[in-house]
Amino acid sequence: MVKVEFVVNRVFTSRTYILSTDDAEGVWLVDCGDVDKALEIIGHRSIKGVLLTHVHFDHIYGLPDLLKVYPNLPIYTNAFGVEALGNERVNMSRYHEMPINYRGDNVRVVSEGDRIPLFEEMEAICYETPGHNPSCLTFEIGDYLFTGDAYIPGVEVVTSLPNADKRLAVESKKRIIEMAKGKTIYPGHEIID
Numbered sequence: 591m592v593k594v595e596f597v598v599n600r601v602f603t604s605r606t607y608i609l610s611t612d613d614a615e616g617v618w619l620v621d622c623g624d625v626d627k628a629l630e631i632i633g634h635r636s637i638k639g640v641l642l643t644h645v646h647f648d649h650i651y652g653l654p655d656l657l658k659v660y661p662n663l664p665i666y667t668n669a670f671g672v673e674a675l676g677n678e679r680v681n682m683s684r685y686h687e688m689p690i691n692y693r694g695d696n697v698r699v700v701s702e703g704d705r706i707p708l709f710e711e712m713e714a715i716c717y718e719t720p721g722h723n724p725s726c727l728t729f730e731i732g733d734y735l736f737t738g739d740a741y742i743p744g745v746e747v748v749t750s751l752p753n754a755d756k757r758l759a760v761e762s763k764k765r766i767i768e769m770a771k772g773k774t775i776y777p778g779h780e781i782i783d
């Protein structure tokens with residue numbers, strides 16, 4: 591059984607998820623915001639890799655600091671996400687006084703249907719759920735769905751940013767809601783009303 595903990599980040603209250611099991615020594619992250627807060631939860635455990643729900647600043651800004659500690663850390667995103675990580679304008683970090691232009695061999699490309707082994711007998715299944723952004727991936731991990739900003743229950747999908755596609759966003763949302771039957775959704779942001 592995968593244990594899910596999360597940090598609410600200071601930028602746009604995005605969430606960084608920390609996935610672990612009782613017996614595995616390492617943890618996995620879904621997105622990466624405030625590294626200090628995440629490391630507090632992680633403690634002495636190592637980090638195995640990062641799954642990116644999409645490459646927008648508020649979901650990736652912790653990566654440069656994390657990569658100082660783990661220079662070869664595998665980072666999973668799709669083909670567009672690779673481009674976006676390497677371009678401060680596309681990932682929007684340029685507008686946050688913290689330009690990120692990262693291109694490393696540790697960035698791994700995944701696409702629809704790919705499976706990433708996380709723990710013994712536990713994989714992340716990748717689904718392309720574009721619309722909010724072409725880099726949007728939803729990860730199915732056991733009974734959990736990590737939806738990023740492609741679907742945040744009760745919140746309209748944001749399609750006003752560059753590279754967004756309203757029609758695709760509607761399709762992806764429908765698909766995620768169908769997939770989510772009997773599962774728990776972990777979205778990309780804390781919902782504060």
Ligand SMILES: [Zn+2]
Nearest residue numbers: 644646722739
């Ligand atoms: Zn976003």
